[in-house]
Amino acid sequence: DWTTGNVIEEQVALIREQVGDKRAICGLSGGVDSAVAAALVQKAIGSQLTCVYVDHGLMRKGETEQVEKDFVASTGVNLKVVDAEERFLTALKGVSDPEEKRKIIGREFIRVFEQAQAEIIADEGPDVAFLVQGTLYPDVVESGGGTGTANIKSHHNVGGLPEDLEFQLIEPLRQLFKDEVRMVGQELGLPEEIVQRQPFPGPGLGIRIVGEVTKERLDLLRDADAIAREELTAAGLDRDIWQCPVVLLADVRSVGVQGDGRTYGHPIVLRPVSSEDAMTADWSRLPYDVLAKISTRITNEVKDVNRVVLDVTSKPPGTIEWE
Numbered sequence: 001d002w003t004t005g006n007v008i009e010e011q012v013a014l015i016r017e018q019v020g021d022k023r024a025i026c027g028l029s030g031g032v033d034s035a036v037a038a039a040l041v042q043k044a045i046g047s048q049l050t051c052v053y054v055d056h057g058l059m060r061k062g063e064t065e066q067v068e069k070d071f072v073a074s075t076g077v078n079l080k081v082v083d084a085e086e087r088f089l090t091a092l093k094g095v096s097d098p099e100e101k102r103k104i105i106g107r108e109f110i111r112v113f114e115q116a117q118a119e120i121i122a123d124e125g126p127d128v129a130f131l132v133q134g135t136l137y138p139d140v141v142e143s144g145g146g147t148g149t150a151n152i153k154s155h156h157n158v159g160g161l162p163e164d165l166e167f168q169l170i171e172p173l174r175q176l177f178k179d180e181v182r183m184v185g186q187e188l189g190l191p192e193e194i195v196q197r198q199p200f201p202g203p204g205l206g207i208r209i210v211g212e213v214t215k216e217r218l219d220l221l222r223d224a225d226a227i228a229r230e231e232l233t234a235a236g237l238d239r240d241i242w243q244c245p246v247v248l249l250a251d252v253r254s255v256g257v258q259g260d261g262r263t264y265g266h267p268i269v270l271r272p273v274s275s276e277d278a279m280t281a282d283w284s285r286l287p288y289d290v291l292a293k294i295s296t297r298i299t300n301e302v303k304d305v306n307r308v309v310l311d312v313t314s315k316p317p318g319t320i321e322w323e
């Protein structure tokens with residue numbers, strides 16, 4: 001009989017048996033999978049687990065706090081937060097090419113994560129033998145079903161680890177689909193914002209700024225994105241939308257008229273899509289009044305933005321993200 005209660009009980013027993021009196025590390029990304037995997041392992045082995053969250057400074061408004069405060073409060077997990085914003089911004093300086101950005105972010109992420117791992121091992125000793133990963137059933141199928149491999153979707157998993165990994169993997173979600181993972185997360189008492197989170201790319205807002213990534217542009221995009229998310233949620237549209245990238249065209253300026261005069265600001269693109277699996281997607285036919293509200297608020301409240309545009313391209317030919 002499949003119930004979330006059974007899944008949790010079964011996994012808790014298995015994890016306890018697997019880990020024994022050793023210790024485990026889990027990287028948190030802010031997403032659903034790593035959060036639920038960590039919460040399950042925490043339930044099984046408690047303080048034998050240490051979670052690591054690398055704050056790369058590319059998250060949306062409030063997301064880092066959700067991990068640091070709400071996730072910790074609801075699970076009681078040991079969390080090591082690494083503030084690496086400066087490091088990522090420095091590495092991204094002057095870079096506009098999307099693939100170059102991804103490479104840099106992925107590379108820095110692995111370096112920071114490995115350093116955190118080494119610190120944990122230095123603190124806690126050689127008993128640290130396990131690494132928790134939020135691998136889902138579709139990932140297992142996609143990769144041919146092998147176990148114990150370190151990295152399944154290197155392109156899509158910014159938490160991807162190098163090949164020469166010496167840890168044994170704990171993958172408590174290997175038999176689950178996404179909706180089941182959400183149910184398990186809910187049953188474990190995780191915050192709604194984490195459990196119901198829509199897909200968000202590992203490189204974060206770094207690939208939603210068309211142009212160079214700077215702190216100022218990130219803050220601007222965070223504000224615009226927060227407004228769009230707030231209004232979509234208020235309109236009850238979260239379940240209808242697969243995800244809604246909000247993109248800053250940092251290298252484009254257009255003329256506007258705001259307040260007392262002429263402005264020369266940046267456009268924000270709304271990219272709401274509906275999809276089953278992100279392989280194909282259609283642009284969401286959002287109600288005009290919701291679009292109007294988002295547009296009015298963004299242009300009123302976000303400095304240097306004087307235009308909001310809607311992306312009406314399906315995938316293919318357009319990808320969901322702009323980079």
Ligand code: XMP
Pocket residue numbers: 102155156157158199200201202203243278279315318319320321322323
């Ligand atoms: P595209 O833009 O290729 O996106 O249509 C398909 C899905 O994948 C997400 N995406 C990424 N996720 N790292 C990730 O972890 C990435 O580099 C990346 N690029 C795109 C995107 O948000 C969508 O859900």
